Structures are given as C-alpha cells and as structure tokens.
Amino acid sequence: MDPHTKATQIAPFTAVPGPRHPAVPAQAPTGHITSTAERGSFCLAVCSCGWTGPARRSRDLARKDATRHGTEG
Numbered sequence: 737m738d739p740h741t742k743a744t745q746i747a748p749f750t751a752v753p754g755p756r757h758p759a760v761p762a763q764a765p766t767g768h769i770t771s772t773a774e775r776g777s778f779c780l781a782v783c784s785c786g787w788t789g790p791a792r793r794s795r796d797l798a799r800k801d802a803t804r805h806g807t808e809g
C-alpha cells in the first residue's frame with residue numbers, strides 16, 4: 737500500500753507577449769467634484785479631492801463653499 741499521489745496536471749502558462757493593461761488610477765476628469773454632506777444638524781461641503789469645507793448651519797452656505805472651492809481650485 738504505497739501512497740499513490742497522482743499529481744494533477746496543470747496546463748503550462750503560455751507567455752503571450754501582448755499589450756498589457758496599464759494600471760492607471762481612475763481620476764476624475766473634471767478635477768473637483770463638489771457636493772454637500774450633512775453631519776448632524778450641520779452641513780458641510782465635500783470634494784472628490786478630499787477637501788471638506790467648514791461645518792455650516794445652513795446648506796446654502798455649505799453649497800457656496802463647495803462652489804467656491806470648485807472654481808478656485
């Protein structure tokens with residue numbers, strides 16, 4: 737009774753030289769995409785770049801912050 741381990745045959749990977757997909761991180765084409773987020777009773781502007789505006793009591797002010805950030809960069 738010998739251990740009859742039969743190795744499963746794996747098809748060898750054929751190295752196919754071809755165009756590789758470039759690992760380009762997805763970036764927002766328009767740069768800053770701003771929106772507003774509510775935090776409790778406050779509202780603040782957030783951007784796709786990671787920027788966040790100051791917490792405002794009104795959504796209108798937060799939206800103005802977002803607009804100003806988007807236009808000024």
Ligand SMILES: [Zn+2]
Pocket residue numbers: 767768769783784785786787805809
């Ligand atoms: Zn931004």
